Amino acid sequence: MTDDKDVLRDVWFGRIPTCFTLYQDEITEREAEPYYLLLPRISYLTLVTDKVKKHFQKVMRQEDVTEIWFEYEGTPLKWHFPIGLLFDLHASNTALPWNITVHFKNFPEKDLLHCPSKDVIEAHFMACVKEADALKHKSQVINEMQKKDHKQLWMGLQNDKFDQFWAINRKLMEYPPEDSGFRYIPFRIYQVTTERPFIQKLFRPVAANGQLNTLGDLLKEVCPSAVTPEVDGEKKNQVMVHGIEPLLETPVQWLSEHMSYPDNFLHISIIPQPTD
Amino acid sequence: QSLSLSISPAQTAAWRKQIFQQLSERTKRELENFRHYEQAIEQSVWVKTGTL
Numbered sequence: 001m002t003d004d005k006d007v008l009r010d011v012w013f014g015r016i017p018t019c020f021t022l023y024q025d026e027i028t029e030r031e032a033e034p035y036y037l038l039l040p041r042i043s044y045l046t047l048v049t050d051k052v053k054k055h056f057q058k059v060m061r062q063e064d065v066t067e068i069w070f071e072y073e074g075t076p077l078k079w080h081f082p083i084g085l086l087f088d089l090h091a092s093n094t095a096l097p098w099n100i101t102v103h104f105k106n107f108p109e110k111d112l113l114h115c116p117s118k119d120v121i122e123a124h125f126m127a128c129v130k131e132a133d134a135l136k137h138k139s140q141v142i143n144e145m146q147k148k149d150h151k152q153l154w155m156g157l158q159n160d161k162f163d164q165f166w167a168i169n170r171k172l173m174e175y176p177p178e179d180s181g182f183r184y185i186p187f188r189i190y191q192v193t194t195e196r197p198f199i200q201k202l203f204r205p206v207a208a209n210g211q212l213n214t215l216g217d218l219l220k221e222v223c224p225s226a227v228t229p230e231v232d233g234e235k236k237n238q239v240m241v242h243g244i245e246p247l248l249e250t251p252v253q254w255l256s257e258h259m260s261y262p263d264n265f266l267h268i269s270i271i272p273q274p275t276d
Numbered sequence: 277q278s279l280s281l282s283i284s285p286a287q288t289a290a291w292r293k294q295i296f297q298q299l300s301e302r303t304k305r306e307l308e309n310f311r312h313y314e315q316a317i318e319q320s321v322w323v324k325t326g327t328l
Contacts, residue, residue, distance in 0.1 A: 006296075014303075015310075096309075244299060
């Protein structure tokens, strides 16, 4: 029988098979072969693509190697979104491997943040963890931790060390026994069909009547268009987290504890239901 | 009577069972045919060498 704790491992060890191809207009001295890699769903593109950069650098002139950026079917991929979220949002229901195009020229300033070093990723990651704890525990848990604990969270993610990460992260997932969950659920809802980057509002895990709030309750309140009544008995949208579609009856507190990304946020993608 | 007793826990667990099942399907879909791909993060193994 599967245990709830096994979900944490499944989430952590999720991988996306990816094929990186250099953009046709990049200048090379030799032909650039594609590069194949298993990307961790929970990590960040610029954190796990050193090998990709090295691979393409080898066939380029040194002066043409500038800041690397990635694109999928014309969409620049935001490195500060977790990889699994990028895939669910832009490439769900497509054939694997995921085909990502690698660029060095023409950095899309209006779409992407610069990522000059891994320190920038660490700062972004820790800012998210702190924001999540502000919502869950009024920042009490993260503020009581030591600097070395913060570092352990980051190093656990960076080096793909599940036990190292969860030894600390479990404290961020606790709540007082007299409560039925966190103060508020840290979540972000993404849709490719809108200009808005994401929806984030205050939402409690337990309703005023004491009932546990579900994923369906959350969507009805903050993004009703995602769960509009079915047309001709067919769903209009898919609600995805980590490549799966949890039932709308799933309690958000359980989802937050078991299916948050390492930044402690639930990143939920709403994508149009494929027609075929 | 036993049926009515068993309905409630089964219903409560439906969302949980569905998550377990979908995660295992996801692993099949995203990993089964691609296990020969290189991992992005190496799981480094430290080997301590020294003289006796």
